[in-house]
Amino acid sequence: MRAVVERAMHGDREAFGMLVAQTSDRLFAIATRILRDTDLAEDALQSALITAWRELPRLRDPDRFEAWARRLLVHACYAEARRRRQWSSNVRVLPVDGPAGADELVSVADRDALDRAFRRLTVEQRAVFVLHHHIGLPLVEIAETLGIPAGTARSRLHYATRLLREAVEADLEPVSSSSQGRLA
Amino acid sequence: MTTSRDPDRLVRAWLELMPSEAPDRVIDAVRQAVETAPQVRRPIGAAFRRSFQMNRIAIATASALVVLVLVGGAFVLTRSNVSQIGGPSSSPGSSVAVSPSASGAAGAMPAALQGVWLGSGRQIPGTTAGAGTQLHIGPASMALTPSTAGNRNLMAVTASAEGSQFQVQTGSDPTDGCQPGKTGTYTYLLSASGQTLTIGGEDGCPQRAQLFGGTWWLSDCHTQDAAPCLGQLDPGDYGSQYFASVGAQGVAWAPRFGALTFTVPAGWASDADWPSLFSLAPAADYAAAPLHGTPAEDIAVYSNVVAESETTPCSGQANDSVAPGAGAYLAWLRTVPGLSVGSTSTVSIGGHQGLSVDITVPQAPTELCDGTDAVIEYLLSIGWGTSGASTGIQAHAIGAGNHDRLILLEMPSGSLTGIVITTNDSGRFDAFAQQAMPIVASFQFKDAFPAP
Numbered sequence: 001m002r003a004v005v006e007r008a009m010h011g012d013r014e015a016f017g018m019l020v021a022q023t024s025d026r027l028f029a030i031a032t033r034i035l036r037d038t039d040l041a042e043d044a045l046q047s048a049l050i051t052a053w054r055e056l057p058r059l060r061d062p063d064r065f066e067a068w069a070r071r072l073l074v075h076a077c078y079a080e081a082r083r084r085r086q087w088s089s090n091v092r093v094l095p096v097d098g099p100a101g102a103d104e105l106v107s108v109a110d111r112d113a114l115d116r117a118f119r120r121l122t123v124e125q126r127a128v129f130v131l132h133h134h135i136g137l138p139l140v141e142i143a144e145t146l147g148i149p150a151g152t153a154r155s156r157l158h159y160a161t162r163l164l165r166e167a168v169e170a171d172l173e174p175v176s177s178s179s180q181g182r183l184a
Numbered sequence: 185m186t187t188s189r190d191p192d193r194l195v196r197a198w199l200e201l202m203p204s205e206a207p208d209r210v211i212d213a214v215r216q217a218v219e220t221a222p223q224v225r226r227p228i229g230a231a232f233r234r235s236f237q238m239n240r241i242a243i244a245t246a247s248a249l250v251v252l253v254l255v256g257g258a259f260v261l262t263r264s265n266v267s268q269i270g271g272p273s274s275s276p277g278s279s280v281a282v283s284p285s286a287s288g289a290a291g292a293m294p295a296a297l298q299g300v301w302l303g304s305g306r307q308i309p310g311t312t313a314g315a316g317t318q319l320h321i322g323p324a325s326m327a328l329t330p331s332t333a334g335n336r337n338l339m340a341v342t343a344s345a346e347g348s349q350f351q352v353q354t355g356s357d358p359t360d361g362c363q364p365g366k367t368g369t370y371t372y373l374l375s376a377s378g379q380t381l382t383i384g385g386e387d388g389c390p391q392r393a394q395l396f397g398g399t400w401w402l403s404d405c406h407t408q409d410a411a412p413c414l415g416q417l418d419p420g421d422y423g424s425q426y427f428a429s430v431g432a433q434g435v436a437w438a439p440r441f442g443a444l445t446f447t448v449p450a451g452w453a454s455d456a457d458w459p460s461l462f463s464l465a466p467a468a469d470y471a472a473a474p475l476h477g478t479p480a481e482d483i484a485v486y487s488n489v490v491a492e493s494e495t496t497p498c499s500g501q502a503n504d505s506v507a508p509g510a511g512a513y514l515a516w517l518r519t520v521p522g523l524s525v526g527s528t529s530t531v532s533i534g535g536h537q538g539l540s541v542d543i544t545v546p547q548a549p550t551e552l553c554d555g556t557d558a559v560i561e562y563l564l565s566i567g568w569g570t571s572g573a574s575t576g577i578q579a580h581a582i583g584a585g586n587h588d589r590l591i592l593l594e595m596p597s598g599s600l601t602g603i604v605i606t607t608n609d610s611g612r613f614d615a616f617a618q619q620a621m622p623i624v625a626s627f628q629f630k631d632a633f634p635a636p
Binding site for chain 2: 011013016017020021024025026027028029032033036038042045046049050053055058110111114130133134161164165168169
C-alpha cells in the first residue's frame with residue numbers, strides 16, 4: 001500500500017483511484033455511523049476523499065494514509081453535522097420499523113431508544129464512540145486521529161457510552177413478558 | 185420476567201445496522217473531481233504542533249461557499265487595474281523563476297505553480313460582477329473558475345512550460361473565446377515564498393492575456409477543508425475574496441473581491457475568509473494550527489454581529505432583547521456572567537466609528553459549551569442573506585487564560601462589524617496587540633453587495 005500511496009502523492013490519479021477503492025467502504029461505514037444519515041455520510045465521504053487527493057502531497061508518513069484519511073473524514077462529518085444543525089430544522093429521523101438487524105439482537109424499541117440517545121450526543125462525542133466501538137481504535141490513537149488530548153477523548157467516550165447504556169438499561173427495567181412481550 | 189441482555193452488546197449490534205458499502209455514485213464523483221483537481225504543493229519546512237485552542241467555535245462549514253448560486257454579469261478589467269488591490273510589495277529581486285524540472289516531467293508546468301491561485305475579478309461571462317477569480321494550474325492545463333465554484337471551469341487551455349515561460353493553447357472546443365490552436369506565451373515570476381505569482385506576456389488572443397495576466401495569490405489554506413484562504417502571506421496589500429462587512433441585511437450575499445482590504449508586514453498569514461469571518465494570524469501560529477483548528481493568536485473580523493442569547497450556554501441564537509448599536513451591545517456584555525470587561529474606548533477604523541473593550545475570563549466556566557468546552561460565547565455573527573443560512577453563522581467564545589480585545593464598528597447599514605484581537609496566553613496580550621493594531625488600523629471596508 002505504501003508504494004501506491006507514494007505514487008498518488010506524486011500525482012498519479014490511477015494510484016489514488018486504487019486507494020479510494022481500498023478504503024472507501026471503511027470510511028463510509030464510519031461516516032454513516034457518526035452521522036446516522038446516509039445522504040450526509042455520502043457528502044462527507046466525497047468531501048474527505050477530494051480533500052485527501054488535494055492534500056496528499058502534505059502527508060508526512062505514507063504508511064499512515066488510512067489514519068490520515070480517517071481524520072479528514074471525521075472532520076468532514078463535523079462539517080456535515082453542523083451544516084445540518086444550522087440549516088435544517090427538520091432533522092431526518094431514521095425509520096424504527098425496519099428489519100431487526102444484526103443477529104436480531106436489536107429490537108425496534110432498542111433501536112428507537114438508541115437512535116434517540118445518539119442524537120443527544122455531540123458529533124465530537126459520536127466520532128470518539130464510533131472510532132472506539134466500531135473500528136476498535138484505542139483511545140490514544142483516537143486522540144491522535146482527531147487531534148485532541150487523550151483525556152478529552154476519554155471523557156467523550158465515557159459520556160457517550162454512559163448515555164447509550166442508560167438508554168438501553170432504561171428499556172431493560174424488569175418488565176412482565178405479558179406487558180411488553182419482549183424477552184431476551 | 186426480567187430481561188438479561190447485555191447493554192454493551194446491544195449497543196455494538198446497533199452500531200452495525202448502518203450500511204457499510206460506499207455507493208458507486210460517490211466513488212464516481214470523487215474520480216471525476218480528481219481528474220481536474222490539482223494537488224497542493226508540499227510546504228517546505230512547515231512546523232507542526234498540536235494546538236487545543238478553544239477560543240473560537242466555528243459553526244459555519246466549508247460547504248457554504250460551493251453551493252452559492254452565481255448570478256450573471258461581467259466586470260471589465262484591464263491589465264492595469266488587475267493589480268490595484270493585493271499587489272504584495274515584494275520586489276523583483278526577491279522573486280525567483282522556477283525551473284520546470286521541479287515537476288519531474290519535461291514540458292509540464294512547474295510543480296511550484298501547480299495549485300489553485302486566487303485573484304481579482306476577470307471579464308468572464310458567468311462570473312458575479314466584482315467577484316474574484318480562481319486560476320487552477322495543473323501539470324498540463326490551466327483553467328479559470330468563479331471564486332465560489334472551483335469545480336466549474338469558465339475557461340480552460342492546455343499548458344506547457346519551458347524555463348521561466350509557459351505556453352498556452354486553445355483546444356479544439358474553445359472556452360476562452362480564441363480560435364482553436366491559438367497559442368500565447370507568458371512569463372511568470374514567483375515570489376521567494378512561492379505565495380505570489382505574477383503573470384505577463386504576449387498572446388495571439390489578446391483577451392486571454394487580460395484573463396491570465398496580473399497578480400495571483402496561492403490558495404494555501406491548511407486549516408480548512410477546501411476553503412480558499414491564502415495561508416502564508418508575503419508582506420503587502422491584500423483584498424478579501426469572500427468576506428463582507430457592509431451590505432443590506434435581507435439581500436443575498438454575493439462575493440466581492442476586496443470588500444475588506446488590509447496591509448500586512450512580513451510574518452503574517454490569512455487563515456479564514458468567509459462571508460461572515462475573516463482572520464489573520466502570525467505566520468508561526470498559523471503554521472502550528474491543525475486542520476480545523478484556529479491559531480493560538482489571531483485577528484478575527486466578524487460581520488453583522490449581534491449579542492447571543494444566554495438561555496443555554498452557546499445557544500447559537502441571537503439575543504433579540506439587546507438594542508442595536510455598539511453601546512447597547514457593550515452594556516449587555518457587562519451583564520454576561522463570568523466575563524470581565526474592561527473600560528470602553530472610542531475608536532475609528534476605516535472611517536467607521538466604534539467602541540473597544542478588553543475581555544477576560546477570571547475563572548473557568550462551570551457550564552460547558554456544547555457539552556465539551558469550558559468557554560463563554562459572547563459574539564454571534566449571523567451572516568448574510570434572507571435567513572443567514574446561506575452564508576453560515578459564526579460564534580466567538582473565550583475561555584480562562586485567554587484575552588480578547590473586542591472592537592465594535594458601526595457600519596452604514598446599521599449593522600455592527602466585530603474585530604477581535606485574541607490570544608490564548610493573556611500574558612502575551614499586550615505584545616500581540618502591539619503587533620496587531622497597525623494591521624487593524626489598515627482595514628478598509630467597501631460596499632460588498634448589491635454588486636457595484
